Amino acid sequence: MTKIYEYTQQPHFWIVHDEQGYWQVPARNNGWQDRSPFVGHAVNLREVADLGGIDLGLPAASAADSFTQELQALPGLTLSNAQGDSAFVTRQGAQVVSWKTADGRERMYLSASTGGMTRADDTIPAAAIRGGVPVCFPQFSDRGPMVKHGFVRSLPWQVATSPSAQSPAMATFVIEDDAQTHQIWPHAFHAEVGVVLDAGRLVITLTATNRGDVAFPFTAALHTYFRVDDIRQVELQGLQQVRYQDATAGCVEVVQQDASVKIAAELDRVYMSPPKKLLLLENGQPSLQIEQVGFEDTVVWNPGPVKAAALPDFPDQDWLHMICVEAACVITPVTLAPGQTWTGGQILSLPSR
Numbered sequence: 001m002t003k004i005y006e007y008t009q010q011p012h013f014w015i016v017h018d019e020q021g022y023w024q025v026p027a028r029n030n031g032w033q034d035r036s037p038f039v040g041h042a043v044n045l046r047e048v049a050d051l052g053g054i055d056l057g058l059p060a061a062s063a064a065d066s067f068t069q070e071l072q073a074l075p076g077l078t079l080s081n082a083q084g085d086s087a088f089v090t091r092q093g094a095q096v097v098s099w100k101t102a103d104g105r106e107r108m109y110l111s112a113s114t115g116g117m118t119r120a121d122d123t124i125p126a127a128a129i130r131g132g133v134p135v136c137f138p139q140f141s142d143r144g145p146m147v148k149h150g151f152v153r154s155l156p157w158q159v160a161t162s163p164s165a166q167s168p169a170m171a172t173f174v175i176e177d178d179a180q181t182h183q184i185w186p187h188a189f190h191a192e193v194g195v196v197l198d199a200g201r202l203v204i205t206l207t208a209t210n211r212g213d214v215a216f217p218f219t220a221a222l223h224t225y226f227r228v229d230d231i232r233q234v235e236l237q238g239l240q241q242v243r244y245q246d247a248t249a250g251c252v253e254v255v256q257q258d259a260s261v262k263i264a265a266e267l268d269r270v271y272m273s274p275p276k277k278l279l280l281l282e283n284g285q286p287s288l289q290i291e292q293v294g295f296e297d298t299v300v301w302n303p304g305p306v307k308a309a310a311l312p313d314f315p316d317q318d319w320l321h322m323i324c325v326e327a328a329c330v331i332t333p334v335t336l337a338p339g340q341t342w343t344g345g346q347i348l349s350l351p352s353r
């Protein structure tokens with residue numbers, strides 16, 4: 001039987017801490033009987049009941065003052081674990097802007113000249129934060145009438161679950177529609193970002209719920225910026241024979257021929273229904289495994305030298321030090337009926353795991 005140390009129920013998922021780490025398990029069919037994409041083994045409801053209901057409780061939901069720390073002047077909070085991994089999530093956009101693995105290596109790219117909502121300048125809408133894991137919702141890129149990549153990446157989020165002494169390695173963040181969002185998008189929604197840090201692994205989930213009485217479609221992405229030493233030594237494996245739209249060429253459709261994606265200039269592609277696990281290599285060595293669930297497409301983006309020079313919040317040379325590999329729903333929008341919930345996630349792990 002799987003030994004479960006603690007578990008807590010969120011509105012749309014469970015957080016489970018067992019022998020193998022922390023897991024975020026979508027709540028379907030009223031329980032965990034479904035083998036979840038987030039667990040490598042079955043966790044079933046009866047086993048949990050047998051444990052006698054260990055409920056350690058959660059700190060009460062708190063507001064902006066949970067974001068007591070700063071990174072590059074961006075208010076946020078830190079997650080950490082006993083193994084020495086840490087992550088920083090900003091109030092603006094519930095954006096993971098730092099993920100340091102226990103070897104001390106920073107895995108997320110964050111522009112030194114990013115804009116964003118500081119504590120002193122709390123005006124909205126703020127510029128998006130350039131780096132980490134921007135949450136694009138309810139529109140991916142400029143494929144619709146809305147502001148590029150939707151509006152939630154520019155808005156302040158609330159903490160639903162703070163990292164605590166008992167559970168320092170997980171947090172959840174929420175945002176809902178209000179008078180301001182109704183001016184941009186008329187729908188009643190609830191969005192939730194879950195961040196779970198485990199030894200050598202980071203799980204980020206996006207959950208969207210329709211809390212209105214009219215169905216709505218959306219597109220979305222976890223627009224992850226990975227930090228790399230030198231993009232010219234980077235390969236992304238797992239996309240051979242996958243069809244993609246090339247956004248640098250009018251979205252013409254092409255089939256990936258090469259075994260790996262390499263970047264020498266601007267690259268902007270939406271891979272359609274690719275395999276769910278990709279491998280990032282640096283200098284020929286596996287560097288990170290990038291897995292996605294729930295999201296149908298994968299976007300790969302690097303601005304290259306010319307576009308980089310034109311981006312005001314991005315140092316000219318930094319295209320050499322990042323690659324975006326994004327879990328995305330682009331080609332086929334997700335439609336949520338009233339009351340319905342959708343969850344997608346990206347699971348990033350060191351390749352030795």
Ligand SMILES: O=P(O)(O)OC[C@H]1O[C@@H](O)[C@H](O)[C@@H](O)[C@@H]1O
Pocket residue numbers: 128141148149223247268269299301326
């Ligand atoms: O500059 P933004 O709005 O953060 O977008 C960055 C890039 O995001 C990618 O997801 C898109 O495919 C690109 O076309 C876009 O340029």
